[in-house]
Amino acid sequence: xxxxxxxxxxxxxxxxxxxxxxxxxxxxxxxxxxxxxxxxxxxxxxxxxxxxxxxxxxxxxxxxxxxxxxxxxxxxxxxxxxxxxxxxxxxxxxxxxxxxxxxxxxxxxxxxxxxxxxxxxxxxxxxxxxxxxxxxxxxxxxxxxxxxxxxxxxxxxxxxxxxxxxxxxxxxxxxxxxxxxxxxxxxxxxxxxxxxxxxxxxxxxxxxxxxxxxxxxxxxxxxxxxxxxxxxxxxxxxxxxxxxxxxxxxxxxxxxxxxxxxxxxxxxxxxxxxxxxxxxxxxxxxxxxxxxxxxxxxxxxxxxxxxxxxxxxxxx
Amino acid sequence: xxxxxxxxxxxxxxxxxxxxxxxxxxxxxxxxxxxxxxxxxxxxxxxxxxxxxxxxxxxxxxxxxxxxxxxxxxxxxxxxxxxxxxxxxxxxxxxxxxxxxxxxxxxxxxxxxxxxxxxxxxxxxxxxxxxxxxxxxxxxxxxxxxxxxxxxxxxxxxxxxxxxxxxxxxxxxxxxxxxxxxxxxxxxxxxxxxxxxxxxxxxxxxxxxxxxxxxxxxxxxxxxxxxxxxxxxxxxxxxxxxxxxxxxxxxxxxxxxxxxxxxxxxxxxxxxxxxxxx
Ligand SMILES: Cc1ncc(C[n+]2csc(CCOP(=O)(O)OP(=O)(O)O)c2C)c(N)n1
Ligand SMILES: [Mg+2]
Numbered sequence: 001x002x003x004x005x006x007x008x009x010x011x012x013x014x015x016x017x018x019x020x021x022x023x024x025x026x027x028x029x030x031x032x033x034x035x036x037x038x039x040x041x042x043x044x045x046x047x048x049x050x051x052x053x054x055x056x057x058x059x060x061x062x063x064x065x066x067x068x069x070x071x072x073x074x075x076x077x078x079x080x081x082x083x084x085x086x087x088x089x090x091x092x093x094x095x096x097x098x099x100x101x102x103x104x105x106x107x108x109x110x111x112x113x114x115x116x117x118x119x120x121x122x123x124x125x126x127x128x129x130x131x132x133x134x135x136x137x138x139x140x141x142x143x144x145x146x147x148x149x150x151x152x153x154x155x156x157x158x159x160x161x162x163x164x165x166x167x168x169x170x171x172x173x174x175x176x177x178x179x180x181x182x183x184x185x186x187x188x189x190x191x192x193x194x195x196x197x198x199x200x201x202x203x204x205x206x207x208x209x210x211x212x213x214x215x216x217x218x219x220x221x222x223x224x225x226x227x228x229x230x231x232x233x234x235x236x237x238x239x240x241x242x243x244x245x246x247x248x249x250x251x252x253x254x255x256x257x258x259x260x261x262x263x264x265x266x267x268x269x270x271x272x273x274x275x276x277x278x279x280x281x282x283x284x285x286x287x288x289x290x291x292x293x294x295x296x297x298x299x300x301x302x303x304x305x306x307x308x309x310x311x312x313x314x315x316x
Numbered sequence: 317x318x319x320x321x322x323x324x325x326x327x328x329x330x331x332x333x334x335x336x337x338x339x340x341x342x343x344x345x346x347x348x349x350x351x352x353x354x355x356x357x358x359x360x361x362x363x364x365x366x367x368x369x370x371x372x373x374x375x376x377x378x379x380x381x382x383x384x385x386x387x388x389x390x391x392x393x394x395x396x397x398x399x400x401x402x403x404x405x406x407x408x409x410x411x412x413x414x415x416x417x418x419x420x421x422x423x424x425x426x427x428x429x430x431x432x433x434x435x436x437x438x439x440x441x442x443x444x445x446x447x448x449x450x451x452x453x454x455x456x457x458x459x460x461x462x463x464x465x466x467x468x469x470x471x472x473x474x475x476x477x478x479x480x481x482x483x484x485x486x487x488x489x490x491x492x493x494x495x496x497x498x499x500x501x502x503x504x505x506x507x508x509x510x511x512x513x514x515x516x517x518x519x520x521x522x523x524x525x526x527x528x529x530x531x532x533x534x535x536x537x538x539x540x541x542x543x544x545x546x547x548x549x550x551x552x553x554x555x556x557x558x559x560x561x562x563x564x565x566x567x568x569x570x571x572x573x574x575x576x577x578x579x580x581x582x583x584x585x586x587x588x589x590x591x592x593x594x
Contacts, residue, residue: 052509053501054472057474113346114423115421115425116425284420
């Protein structure tokens with residue numbers, strides 16, 4: 001199976017976009033080899049600014065560049081781009097409604113060996129709660145590229161959440177129909193719906209395949225845009241399957257699961273289970289090892305589906 | 317113990333060698349981690365833990381103990397090597413660096429490992445902790461001193477200068493900052509990425525005493541630490557000129573060795589070189 005890190009796809013797409021649009025400026029904070037903005041820096045040195053290890057100033061400069069008419073892509077690790085520079089993101093980017101895309105890599109547990117201090121497990125929640133902010137969490141390389149093209153077209157502040165390790169490709173780059181704010185129904189099913197984002201989309205598809213062998217038909221949605229969330233699709237799935245499981249590499253509080261539960265509760269209450277990190281910090285270890293330790297495996301998805309279906313049965 | 321003489325210098329040099337060997341072995345085993353910035357700080361760490369600091373591994377929470385904060389937290393291997401050699405925990409721990417469930421996290425975690433005074437890893441934050449610790453000492457008159465080790469790239473963080481301003485403002489003469497001035501960060505040479513020079517003048521402007529030394533000369537490091545004790549009414553910064561990757565020729569002064577661990581053959585080469593030059 002072909003694999004690619006979303007950060008690698010990001011770096012490549014940035015260079016492509018750079019050739020197409022002169023107004024693009026890229027910023028980084030001493031992590032350009034890891035966030036993969038170095039390629040853009042090499043291709044367009046005059047439009048690349050290394051802020052040094054100064055994320056707050058990077059976001060502040062991004063605001064100024066955007067106010068002067070540039071389309072800005074600013075990168076660091078998620079923990080620093082969202083965490084360290086949060087108030088600059090909130091006031092200088094979002095409150096001012098400027099055209100800056102905060103493209104953060106190394107989000108979630110799959111940062112791996114660097115450990116809990118470097119694993120952002122709260123970034124989706126934090127960014128989702130900021131007015132004007134659009135939040136996108138792509139599942140693989142091709143959809144990362146598609147997201148970047150769409151984000152360029154869409155004016156205003158956005159957060160793109162990317163990962164460190166190579167992940168299986170789900171989409172064929174040419175055929176992907178990626179619209180911000182519209183979830184993608186990757187698999188149809190009548191018994192239950194799995195709504196996932198990021199690296200958990202592939203695991204959800206694998207789980208659905210195994211569930212099919214037991215005779216359980218699970219629909220799988222790639223909810224790449226967490227905000228604005230695709231309400232219509234969530235309500236449609238709640239109606240048609242009567243049970244929803246959300247799956248994300250993020251704290252159980254405030255992320256995709258919360259966003260989906262809000263829509264379901266207000267519009268068409270059905271059972272919702274949320275699979276995510278159980279409100280606990282990460283630690284050092286290999287990426288897959290951590291996903292297993294914190295309960296984010298294919299088997300964990302299957303177990304949760306069984307739980308959901310039992311609840312559904314008891315109700316009847 | 318506090319005298320600077322041939323014996324104390326020889327002892328600290330010996331410890332610095334042990335620390336470097338331990339860094340190489342530890343990183344070789346873990347397969348990931350920060351090599352360059354750990355090696356550049358080995359002599360400074362040896363001076364601190366085997367000459368300067370008033371600490372007792374058998375009583376790691378003693379109220380009056382000196383505090384050391386690794387503000388450049390990614391250099392965790394140099395801290396772990398030093399703490400193990402000092403006796404804070406068994407050497408066997410070192411083979412579990414960055415492994416699931418290990419007290420030796422990728423970046424220091426004060427709640428998981430004895431001897432770690434502050435959970436660091438996000439650059440800039442350790443120096444603020446250190447100012448807080450020094451302020452607490454002034455309130456309680458516990459008699460301890462606080463030492464913080466910073467990277468030169470780390471100086472680009474705005475919060476470093478907020479902390480430096482606060483320390484100057486509060487006349488924290490119980491605080492010593494040491495800058496590991498190896499002139500490299502991840503994306504290349506510090507002066508090329510985002511210049512921080514003149515470092516000394518910046519600290520002076522914030523009312524700090526500045527001592528500039530060779531960070532691999534144990535005698536100079538000891539003398540600077542001794543001098544810092546005599547400075548009253550203001551904090552001291554020791555700007556230590558160092559080489560990233562110091563001790564292993566193929567790593568020295570190379571940005572590529574910032575966050576990469578040595579492979580098996582590189583471990584052997586590095587250990588052989590360390591022995592030969594000692
Ligand atoms: C706030 C923050 N931003 C970014 C990083 C990622 N990072 C880790 S080490 C490093 C470079 C550090 O350079 P320097 O301070 O000179 O350390 P040294 O050369 O001694 O290793 C960076 C950018 C971080 N740990 N913290
Ligand atoms: Mg440096």
